[in-house]
Amino acid sequence: MAAGTLTWCRFKDEASQLLRHSDRIKDGWEWTEVEEDQAGGSFLVKKDVIRPVGERVDVKDCVPLEEAEDEDNSDVLGVEYNMEEADTNTVPCELKETEYYRYQYHVLYSTSYSVPVLYFIASRPDGSLASLDEVWSIVPGSFQSRLQDDRWTFLTQQEHPVLGCPMFQLHPCHTATMMQPLMQETQDKDRGSCNYLVSWLSSVGPVVGLNLPLSYAQIGHVT
Amino acid sequence: MAETEKTDLASPSSGDAGSIPQNSDQKKKIDVLLKGAGDAPIMKKKKWAVDPTKKVSWIIEFIRKYIKCEPHESLFLYVNQSFAPSPDQELQNLYECFGSDGKLILHYCKTQAWG
Numbered sequence: 001m002a003a004g005t006l007t008w009c010r011f012k013d014e015a016s017q018l019l020r021h022s023d024r025i026k027d028g029w030e031w032t033e034v035e036e037d038q039a040g041g042s043f044l045v046k047k048d049v050i051r052p053v054g055e056r057v058d059v060k061d062c063v064p065l066e067e068a069e070d071e072d073n074s075d076v077l078g079v080e081y082n083m084e085e086a087d088t089n090t091v092p093c094e095l096k097e098t099e100y101y102r103y104q105y106h107v108l109y110s111t112s113y114s115v116p117v118l119y120f121i122a123s124r125p126d127g128s129l130a131s132l133d134e135v136w137s138i139v140p141g142s143f144q145s146r147l148q149d150d151r152w153t154f155l156t157q158q159e160h161p162v163l164g165c166p167m168f169q170l171h172p173c174h175t176a177t178m179m180q181p182l183m184q185e186t187q188d189k190d191r192g193s194c195n196y197l198v199s200w201l202s203s204v205g206p207v208v209g210l211n212l213p214l215s216y217a218q219i220g221h222v223t
Numbered sequence: 224m225a226e227t228e229k230t231d232l233a234s235p236s237s238g239d240a241g242s243i244p245q246n247s248d249q250k251k252k253i254d255v256l257l258k259g260a261g262d263a264p265i266m267k268k269k270k271w272a273v274d275p276t277k278k279v280s281w282i283i284e285f286i287r288k289y290i291k292c293e294p295h296e297s298l299f300l301y302v303n304q305s306f307a308p309s310p311d312q313e314l315q316n317l318y319e320c321f322g323s324d325g326k327l328i329l330h331y332c333k334t335q336a337w338g
Binding site for chain 1 (some may be wrong): 226241260261262280297300301302303305306307309310311320332334335
């Protein structure tokens with residue numbers, strides 16, 4: 001397999017690990033089989049995730065960090081890193097009057113890219129689907145600043161490959177590039193392979209409101 | 224965020240889940256070791272003492288500025304070398320779950336991941 005990718009078999013195995021942990025902590029993930037013998041024909045689903053409007057992760061005022069006392073590091077340059085207030089970079093947008101959105105997340109396997117792909121829909125309290133503008137406006141500020149120029153290529157509306165319904169998708173074209181250094185790091189250290197799916201989902205999920213509890217970090221590791 | 228959570232791992236040093244044994248009212252800073260993964264630039268200064276209430280998003284922004292991340296580049300932070308904690312997760316929680324030998328090791332990766 002090319003660097004940073006994973007096989008359908010590994011996807012299924014790691015999904016099982018994720019599901020076992022999810023059951024244990026009642027995190028709500030389910031396995032849906034639609035095309036049983038087909039690579040990519042089954043996938044993970046998490047429903048009914050409520051995200052209140054107005055909650056957004058912004059970087060607060062930054063102050064310089066103190067340097068830890070380190071007797072080996074006597075060559076302190078005395079440079080102060082001036083942490084001026086970070087831009088919150090929120091997107092000016094006319095939001096409809098909505099108290100919350102109900103999200104549903106699907107994790108599929110892309111046979112084209114040999115990586116997992118995250119699909120989701122967001123609906124308003126009245127059941128109507130949120131627009132791409134609305135979804136974008138809830139992306140945390142710390143991600144918006146980096147994705148401003150490329151946001152439409154990164155977050156797009158796509159047809160669900162198995163169900164056929166329109167959903168939003170985090171485009172998978174750079175997933176392998178993103179995962180490659182991480183996979184290399186864990187292999188080099190001879191710690192056994194970690195759970196690719198959990199590493200990937202923990203990295204990209206927060207962009208669209210999906211946060212994995214910390215306990216998922218223990219999946220695949222010998223503790 | 225709706226899913227902001229306290230750690231659901233029992234604190235190893237206390238019978239009360241989630242409580243933090245403290246000897247004083249002052250918040251003791253946490254020693255953090257920042258390590259680059261893959262071809263991420265290595266920070267000249269790797270060890271930092273950080274306020275335990277700081278969030279992951281704050282640490283990410285700090286590293287981004289330190290290593291001069293371009294706006295179009297993404298920076299990811301990992302505990303246990305493989306898990307990206309939520310941006311609003313507090314350093315305190317990370318230290319309780321993944322700290323050892325009095326410090327917390329965090330790995331960071333830089334990538335042009337999107338677009």
